[in-house]
Amino acid sequence: MCGNDACGEGAVLAGCRFYAGYPITPQNELTAYMAKRMNETGRVFIQAESELAAINMVFGAAAAGMRAMTSSSSPGISLKQEGISYMVGCELPCVVVNVQRGGPGLGNIAPSQGDYFQSVKGGGHGDYKLIVLAPSSVQELLDYTFLAFDLADKYRNPALILGDGLLGQMMEPIQIDSGIQPKFIDKPWALTGCKGRGPNIIKSLYLGDGVLEEHNKKLQEKFILMKESEVRAETFHTKDSEIVLVAYGSVARIAKAAMEMARSRGKKCGMIRPITLWPFPDKAIEEACNAARKFLVVEMSAGQMLEDVRLAVNGRAKVDFYGRMGGGVPTETEIFQRIEAMA
Amino acid sequence: MRPKNRKTKKRKNYPAIKQSNDTTTVLFSQPASLYAVENHYCAGCGHGIVHRLVCEAIDEFGIRERVIAVAPVGCAVIAYDYWNFDVTEAAHGRTPAVATGIKRVRPNNIVFTYQGDGDLAAIGTAEIIHAANRGENITIIFVNNGVYGMTGGQMAPTTLAGQRTATTIHGRSLRREGYPIKILEMLAVLPGTKYLERVSVHSAHEVLRAKRAISKAFKMQIDNKGFSMVEVLSMCPTYWDMTPIQAADRIKNEVSTFYPLGVIKSC
Numbered sequence: 001m002c003g004n005d006a007c008g009e010g011a012v013l014a015g016c017r018f019y020a021g022y023p024i025t026p027q028n029e030l031t032a033y034m035a036k037r038m039n040e041t042g043r044v045f046i047q048a049e050s051e052l053a054a055i056n057m058v059f060g061a062a063a064a065g066m067r068a069m070t071s072s073s074s075p076g077i078s079l080k081q082e083g084i085s086y087m088v089g090c091e092l093p094c095v096v097v098n099v100q101r102g103g104p105g106l107g108n109i110a111p112s113q114g115d116y117f118q119s120v121k122g123g124g125h126g127d128y129k130l131i132v133l134a135p136s137s138v139q140e141l142l143d144y145t146f147l148a149f150d151l152a153d154k155y156r157n158p159a160l161i162l163g164d165g166l167l168g169q170m171m172e173p174i175q176i177d178s179g180i181q182p183k184f185i186d187k188p189w190a191l192t193g194c195k196g197r198g199p200n201i202i203k204s205l206y207l208g209d210g211v212l213e214e215h216n217k218k219l220q221e222k223f224i225l226m227k228e229s230e231v232r233a234e235t236f237h238t239k240d241s242e243i244v245l246v247a248y249g250s251v252a253r254i255a256k257a258a259m260e261m262a263r264s265r266g267k268k269c270g271m272i273r274p275i276t277l278w279p280f281p282d283k284a285i286e287e288a289c290n291a292a293r294k295f296l297v298v299e300m301s302a303g304q305m306l307e308d309v310r311l312a313v314n315g316r317a318k319v320d321f322y323g324r325m326g327g328g329v330p331t332e333t334e335i336f337q338r339i340e341a342m343a
Numbered sequence: 344m345r346p347k348n349r350k351t352k353k354r355k356n357y358p359a360i361k362q363s364n365d366t367t368t369v370l371f372s373q374p375a376s377l378y379a380v381e382n383h384y385c386a387g388c389g390h391g392i393v394h395r396l397v398c399e400a401i402d403e404f405g406i407r408e409r410v411i412a413v414a415p416v417g418c419a420v421i422a423y424d425y426w427n428f429d430v431t432e433a434a435h436g437r438t439p440a441v442a443t444g445i446k447r448v449r450p451n452n453i454v455f456t457y458q459g460d461g462d463l464a465a466i467g468t469a470e471i472i473h474a475a476n477r478g479e480n481i482t483i484i485f486v487n488n489g490v491y492g493m494t495g496g497q498m499a500p501t502t503l504a505g506q507r508t509a510t511t512i513h514g515r516s517l518r519r520e521g522y523p524i525k526i527l528e529m530l531a532v533l534p535g536t537k538y539l540e541r542v543s544v545h546s547a548h549e550v551l552r553a554k555r556a557i558s559k560a561f562k563m564q565i566d567n568k569g570f571s572m573v574e575v576l577s578m579c580p581t582y583w584d585m586t587p588i589q590a591a592d593r594i595k596n597e598v599s600t601f602y603p604l605g606v607i608k609s610c
């Protein structure tokens with residue numbers, strides 16, 4: 001199965017009842033997969049007139065209490081930012097998938113990680129955060145999409161799957177049915193018609209003096225809770241490594257191969273793979289600082305996650321960077337050479 | 344909308360006044376769907392009338408508990424402070440997309456949008472055209488007052504030629520700003536649209552006709568007939584720089600000659 005299809009199947013397994021999307025490469029397989037599977041399973045698929053419409057249809061379905069998803073690639077995700085901001089403000093859960101491609105602008109259709117800032121620092125207007133999950137295999141695209149629905153519902157907040165063109169297009173064997181059931185929760189706030197209760201209102205507008213500040217405080221409390229409970233990362237040999245690589249998504253797989261190459265040549269090299277890009281695994285990095293002298297951040301960008309690594313390291317070690325942009329993919333050898341140069 | 348320091352009175356859930364016994368006939372009562380509160384609209388504004396007509400129609404069909412409304416960004420942004428049923432906000436112009444999402448997952452609910460002419464005919468043109476073209480079984484209440492009320496009376500796509508607004512201080516120039524848009528006539532060519540009517544609220548007579556049109560639009564949805572939309576020509580005395588009476592006369596003499604009243608399409 002290809003990554004895009006696996007992502008779609010994860011959504012189907014999670015009980016996604018509504019999907020709206022708009023074609024864009026390299027995520028087209030996902031929209032096509034949803035068109036097929038949502039119809040087969042008696043759920044709703046809409047090819048929207050734009051990404052703006054797609055995210056707002058998802059807004060509607062989510063407001064009506066249903067699990068809903070939209071997907072796109074970088075330029076389309078830019079258009080969704082308004083809707084995402086509204087959904088955070090209105091406390092509506094949904095899953096957004098970004099199969100990143102090269103930018104800025106129309107860029108190209110090659111894999112990229114240039115949307116890290118957009119994903120973890122806000123992207124749209126206002127003070128807000130999304131839970132951002134970064135799968136690094138086809139299996140994880142399925143598993144984390146499934147998980148994203150539970151997390152979105154739990155916090156009443158959108159969750160983002162940050163993939164890239166490489167992951168989306170890649171074929172790998174996967175296990176589809178893990179036997180895990182989605183965690184459906186009651187949504188007494190949802191719009192269902194006010195039979196037997198007072199009206200429900202979904203809104204992000206708070207006009208009274210100080211009322212919006214209170215609303216923001218409530219949102220920030222949720223973000224703190226997410227930080228405390230939802231950090232996910234994978235670490236390799238970080239207890240005794242002098243050089244620690246930090247990479248996520250598809251690049252993490254290449255970086256891991258480079259780490260193994262370095263270790264087979266006797267270098268004390270480890271790696272941290274953030275799985276949640278927000279909340280960021282600061283602690284894993286802080287702990288690695290006990291042994292590490294140097295970090296090497298590897299990304300398909302000009303150095304975006306690099307800033308979060310630097311913040312977590314907080315001067316206790318040197319932080320180097322190796323990145324490729326505009327569709328360039330770092331190779332194992334390139335990373336290994338960087339490790340050698342640092343050692 | 345005037346500066347927002349006029350506070351809306353705390354909402355009370357008044358039931359409809361039902362005093363009909365053998366000797367009295369109720370001619371007029373508070374709709375159960377409409378809270379009996381003071382609203383924030385300017386004197387002579389059409390929004391309050393349209394709110395009431397929508398609520399009366401909803402009550403008459405007995406669908407209050409099935410309704411899910413989508414409020415716009417515009418002067419009617421806080422319509423949920425007046426409506427006694429489920430309401431969501433929507434980003435400016437995305438209103439029909441939000442309604443689409445709701446109706447598709449809850450086909451048994453009655454879903455309507457309430458939109459101004461900036462919301463629907465400018466920033467939200469793509470959303471309204473495609474919701475109409477898909478033939479979504481939703482109802483659109485389109486309040487055309489020819490200006491952007493909320494943001495201070497700027498030109499809307501519906502502003503008449505020569506009309507002075509905050510952004511067309513010497514009057515709308517057709518050469519510079521283009522022509523006023525007749526949205527219903529545009530939508531009428533789409534097979535997905537089933538009922539389109541233009542009405543006005545500038546006189547008691549027209550208000551009654553507006554009410555019938557709004558009821559018909561909801562009935563279309565209740566009967567699963569598809570996309571229905573009512574355009575209501577509405578007064579904005581504040582940004583037309585007129586008294587309420589002058590504003591009502593302007594619709595009669597000027598606005599409704601450009602935007603003809605009546606059924607544009609019914610099938």
Ligand SMILES: Cc1ncc(C[n+]2csc(CCOP(=O)(O)OP(=O)(O)O)c2C)c(N)n1
Nearest residue numbers: 416417418435459460461462490491492493
């Ligand atoms: C994306 C975005 N752009 C602009 C605005 C500012 N804005 C608020 S209401 C409005 C126009 C409202 O005019 P209309 O839809 O005609 O409704 P009215 O106030 O006249 O009832 C605008 C431009 C906004 N809220 N969001």
Ligand code: SF4
Nearest residue numbers: 344385388418492579
């Ligand atoms: S539409 Fe015009 S009259 Fe009505 S509330 Fe807004 S500004 Fe006032």
